[in-house]
Amino acid sequence: MPDAQHPFRIFVGWDSREDIAYQVCRHSLLKHSSIPLDVQPIVQSELREQGLYSKAPDKLASTEFTYTRFFVPYLAGYQGWALFCDCDFLWLGDVAELAAQCDDRYAIMCVHHDHRTTETTKMDGRVQTVYPRKNWSSMVLYNCGHPANRALTPEVVNREGGAFLHRFQWLDDDLIGAVSETWNWLEGWNAPPEDGPPKVVHYTRGGPWFDNWQDVAYGDLWLAERDDYLAAHEAAAADTTVG
8 A cells, every 4th residue: 555655646637728627636636535645747848848748739639638648657667556637637535445446457447438429629619529438548547567558658659649549559458447437427428426426526528617617517516625725725825934
């Protein structure tokens, strides 16, 4: 199990247009976790500055982390397990319960969605693309030390297109394990759970941080978490000023 010296590593996709979404996602992860976490953003501009990311701009890429998410095994040193999630996640459950499901038989584990949206746009007017295994890559447990993930090098991420990466085509299908949809519950698509909110809400169409996406399922919970984050951030800033 993770401990203070070896926290569970989580990489969250970061987009300059959605910093508050990232901050709330991170806050909700830490708030509900019973294990130590190391939560880091994946920032495309930083990867470019480091000479790791060189892919040309893609008009079909709806976020700045559309492709950078696949750097997780490399960033984790191809060792141990690590989690990736999009920034538009609200964590209501304890990520320790998800980490406990890591199974070394698999190279990755994720929710096996059958997501066939009919919408053409999402969030702030960005294109809503449709492809096989849509949203599988929005939350992935990576077995970074699995030999099959050695194939996911920076060179491969920079060279390959969306179909290869988002469909996990560097892996045989039997290396892709499944977890329950409660760990990546798609707002506006998955049926509401009968026993309360899901463990994780994914605002895949857009979230309450956009003015035109206020009326979404569990939007009130996201706004409450945002207020909690802002209060904690302001209190920490005040302590620093006093100190």
